[in-house]
Amino acid sequence: MNQENNKKSLGELISRAVGRENLKFDFDKWKSIHEKEIRICKSQMSDEQTSRSVWAFNIWRIIMRSPVTKIAAAVIILVIIGLHQFSNSINGTSVVWADVAERLEKVSSYTAKADRALTETGQEEPFFECEIKRYFSPNHGSIEKSYVDGELTMLAYCSISEKKAIVVFPQNKMYWRFDLNEELLSVVKYINPANKEGIMKLFGSERCTRLGSRVIDGVRTEGFEVKDVKLFSQLPRYLLHPEDINIRVWVNEETLLPERIEGEGFVGKGLLTGFKEFRYKEVMHSIEYDVEIDESIFDPNIPDDYKLIDPANMAEKAELGLVSILPFNVAMIAYEHFKKRRNGIDNT
């Protein structure tokens, strides 16, 4: 018997002697047996702690539950940041981008559509596709509507003035409401990929290449591309590991505003992807600037029979998905940007 076989057989002998089937802890039974002690412990603990950690953990455990929806929503940041951060870091090396930045200074609102697809490595067909409609007004807030197979699956409202957010899941007849407090904002800032290497800095840099002209929906555009964009640099790699991100912006030659924004790349193994690898692609199109948006659209108007989700039980609500929060992150990033711009204009 060689040593490997010996080890194996010894292991089998020991397992047979002391091994057991996997044990399952009956928490409910344990709780009922020790009801009094547990009640005392609970009351003592509740008095001493804030809900901060509850929030943080909810994020984590929901991320764990819905990796696909979460990464899908996370990817949105790629594109929308590209829209709203244009004027932030233009370094003047490109006349066109300086013009684009100047034009964007005057934009107050927009609506847009986007198509998002995720395809597992080695596969040809996407395993996740959705269509998105976005509305943004600095006075009222933002809305993102997500559709899968034509069915509205999620509405994410963000009221900037009230600093409140609501995520509605029509198919589940559920909604989630929460304040955009400092804790959330810290999460927003943490996730904000534009902290150090903003897309606009890239588009104003030597890394930006021209793609030439292209007619999109009858509009003549000039294309620009930056490859291997380092996004989510603040995010731990075990959470999200994007690589080879390429972003293309097609600018309307007449209006000097982005007509179409495309983001694509590879996402390596990470928590948000369920430790799977896949490619994503998102195309933001049909962008309309300075449109009048009906105020009523920003009213969630939640039907009476919709149930408010208890954040403490969120993990038990299956696949509702935390990343629905991320559009709010995006909105807040945009809001901060607009606010900064307005302040800058006011100061000049």
Added chain:
Amino acid sequence: MDADQRVRKLAYRVTKALETELLDLVLSGDIGSFGKLCDRYYNSIAAIAYSVLTDHHLAEDAAQETFLRALKNLKKLKSKEKFGPWLAQICRNVAKDMVKKKLRGIDTENVLPLADVGNNEQENQAVKQAIGRLSLSERELIVLRYYNNMSHEQMSSVLGLSKGAINNRLVRSRKKIAKHLKNNGFAEIEL
């Protein structure tokens, strides 16, 4: 380190981060989160108790008592990253207390009067004897490993030892068991 190892390492870090968040939740009064921690550690804590008590039913009782003591004293936990080892130490104390009270006449110095009876009972008894001759820490390690095929990561989490240290000690302990078995007529077990 290959890709799978890296992923496992990342998963382990994430697991520890989640555990810390669970502890925060418990400390904020969410007892349900304590249930999740109990689920996570039930097998390993029962295994540690078993290495002292040598009785599966008593080991489960000890594990449940361990959780209650842990909950009562959770605020005293200094480092959330060391929750597993902290829990293990409580379990050792609980198990030793049970021995002191001579519950059901348990004698931990003698080896394991288990209920697993079958064709291999003679072998089982010999192996149990061999395990019983190990030091308590070695016995704990062996039981943890083979109680329900626990991974080195899980063992590391509850013992607070590196995987290298665990591996070295396991090798040493297995050699001792093999030697004992060989000395007792199990010729096929070679060192």
